[in-house]
Amino acid sequence: MKVKILPRLTHLDLRHTQLPDDFFTKPQQFPVLQQITLVSPATTNKTIEALSQIKSLNRINLGGDQHNDVTFKYSDNCAQLKILHIYSSSITQEAADEFSIAHPKVIIVLERDGANPDMIPQMERIFTVG
Amino acid sequence: MKRPLSIFLLLVVALSLLVGGIIHYFSDNPRQDLLDELRAASVIVHTRPAELQNPSTWIRSLNEYNESNGLQSVWVYSTDRISEDKIQNVLELLEIELLLIDNPHLSASAFHDIDRSSNLRMFALLQTSIDKEGLEALTRLPVLASLTLRDVNLSTDSFEG
Numbered sequence: 001m002k003v004k005i006l007p008r009l010t011h012l013d014l015r016h017t018q019l020p021d022d023f024f025t026k027p028q029q030f031p032v033l034q035q036i037t038l039v040s041p042a043t044t045n046k047t048i049e050a051l052s053q054i055k056s057l058n059r060i061n062l063g064g065d066q067h068n069d070v071t072f073k074y075s076d077n078c079a080q081l082k083i084l085h086i087y088s089s090s091i092t093q094e095a096a097d098e099f100s101i102a103h104p105k106v107i108i109v110l111e112r113d114g115a116n117p118d119m120i121p122q123m124e125r126i127f128t129v130g
Numbered sequence: 131m132k133r134p135l136s137i138f139l140l141l142v143v144a145l146s147l148l149v150g151g152i153i154h155y156f157s158d159n160p161r162q163d164l165l166d167e168l169r170a171a172s173v174i175v176h177t178r179p180a181e182l183q184n185p186s187t188w189i190r191s192l193n194e195y196n197e198s199n200g201l202q203s204v205w206v207y208s209t210d211r212i213s214e215d216k217i218q219n220v221l222e223l224l225e226i227e228l229l230l231i232d233n234p235h236l237s238a239s240a241f242h243d244i245d246r247s248s249n250l251r252m253f254a255l256l257q258t259s260i261d262k263e264g265l266e267a268l269t270r271l272p273v274l275a276s277l278t279l280r281d282v283n284l285s286t287d288s289f290e291g
Contacts, residue, residue, distance in 0.1 A: 001262065001265070001266055002266050002269075003266065003269045004266075004269040004270050005269075006269055006271070006274055006277075007272070008251075008272075008273050008274060008275045009274055009275060009276070009277060010275050010276065011275065011276040011277070011278075012276075012277050012278075013254075013276075013277070013278040013279070013280060014279055014280075015278075015280045015281070016280060016281045016282075017279040017280060017281065017282040017284075018284070019265070019279070019284070020284070023265070029269075
């Protein structure tokens with residue numbers, strides 16, 4: 001695909017939409033992107049990995065159970081990350097522990113069937129809703 | 131002698147203004163027609179608001195739905211009362227800053243020229259299809275700050291090869 005740089009894009013919502021992997025070829029395409037929403041089980045790990053290279057991201061909204069551990073892994077790259085909002089999640093204890101250690105200041109929001117606070121350490125910065 | 135002449139001239143001017151006004155009122159104005167049709171089809175349309183600091187724009191507040199004010203945002207929610215042609219015409223209104231289109235049964239190729247709307251800051255497409263050329267055109271919008279593609283099907287044929 002011939003994707004240009006979107007120099008002012010701050011919000012990208014791709015709920016239930018799967019874009020081709022080659023849409024996200026370089027993080028430089030989105031130099032000021034702050035928030036992204038990916039709520040689709042069809043989103044590929046390759047896309048998530050590519051998006052995690054965007055340093056300016058401060059909020060990730062995510063759904064699709066199979067991707068959560070991958071997101072925890074790759075979100076280590078997002079130095080500006082402040083909020084990780086997960087819909088219908090089933091994250092593992094291992095992934096949550098690793099993420100908590102790597103991101104002591106990130107607020108985690110869990111929704112619906114992912115709301116199992118017993119799994120998550122450091123409850124003071126984890127909110128469960130829904 | 132001078133008085134009848136001045137009255138005559140006054141009448142000529144008044145008549146000219148009246149005729150001009152009637153011609154202007156009944157003249158073709160595709161943009162105004164489109165705006166009227168959009169409103170009749172329950173499409174949410176916002177024209178550019180008046181600016182307090184700019185008195186020349188205050189007249190806008192007197193006729194909110196005059197196309198000459200310039201459209202600022204258009205929200206096309208699912209409606210059977212507007213044709214695809216009309217929605218295509220909306221895409222040709224280049225001054226729009228915010229545009230939302232929700233399931234208007236548009237063809238996947240409808241967005242090839244969306245990058246002509248160079249003022250578009252927010253674009254949302256819901257429950258619609260888009261093909262490769264349309265998607266690439268979206269990435270050519272120079273001031274786009276918010277992009278939503280929710281429940282959007284990609285026309286897979288256009289991505290093959």
